[in-house]
Each structure stands twice: as structure tokens, then as C-alpha cells.
Amino acid sequence: MNKFAWAALLTIISAQPSFAASVKNDESSAQTIVVTEGSSKTELQVGPGETVEFCNGGCFVTFPNGDREALTGGETVEIKGGKVSIK
Template identity: 45%
Template sequence: MKRMIMMLLVSAAMCAPAIAASVTNKDGDVQVLIVVEGGSRMEVALEPGATETICPSGCFVTLPNGDRIALNGGENVEIEGGSASVK
């Protein structure tokens, strides 16, 4: 019985969605973000009006205006005028 309960708990934990940050581009131009997560660096291009999910385990994001922000996951970020507001 204990084994069955443990298997159920492990299965539930593996199916739980990861909490990630959501970034929306409210500008009329494509915005390119530089995302550094776990030592890996990548560029994310956001089309106007697009939303992208990033940073499931936390990261640093460099915005088009050069600002750098830290995200833990779960934040909603809106880019407007090249700068971001975190909600």
C-alpha cells in the first residue's frame, strides 16, 4: 500500500506544470531579449503582440534598452517602449 501511495505522489509531482515567466511585447516592433538561464545564453525574438513563456527555473533577462532583470518564474512581464514592467 505504501508503495502505491508513493508512486501516486511521484506521478502527481511529475505532472505538475512548471511555473515560468510570461513576456508580452506590446511594442509595434520586434523586441529581442537575451535570456541567461543556468549558464546558458539564448536570444528570444518577440514579434509585436506576441507572448513567450521563459525561465521555468529562474533567469536573468537583458532587455532591448540594456536593462537587466532577474526573474524567478511566475512573473508577467510587459515590454513597451523598449522597457519592461514586471507584474
């Protein structure tokens, strides 16, 4: 394989973005969110001060306060003061 093809391949591989969403729990107690991906529903417990990645390619999330959101992946979710913010 010539040098150009190798350079192009390495560029494509290194440019792949991460599509997982993450949730950070800034509360003093563990928080549980429910993640639904396709027909699979999972309870994800996030400890105090912990950040966890989930939702690699689109999902619905039910937060501890009952709010439901659709995520595409790549979002950063923060649980703080009983409220959820998505960036």
C-alpha cells in the same frame, strides 16, 4: 491503492503551479531579449503583439533597453512604449 491515496495524488498533481515567466510585446516591432539560465545564454525574439513563455526556474534577462533583471519564474513582463514592466 486506496481511494484516499488516489485523491491525495490527484490533488498534488493538479495543484502544481506554472513557474515559467512570460513576456508580452506591445510594441509595433519585434523585440529581442537575452535570457541567461545557468551558463546558457539565448536570444529570444518576441514579435509584435506576441506573448512568449520562458525562464522555467530562474534566470537573468537583458531587455532591449539594456536593463537587466533577475527572474524567479512566474513573472509577467510587458514591453510597451520602450519601457519594461514586471508584474
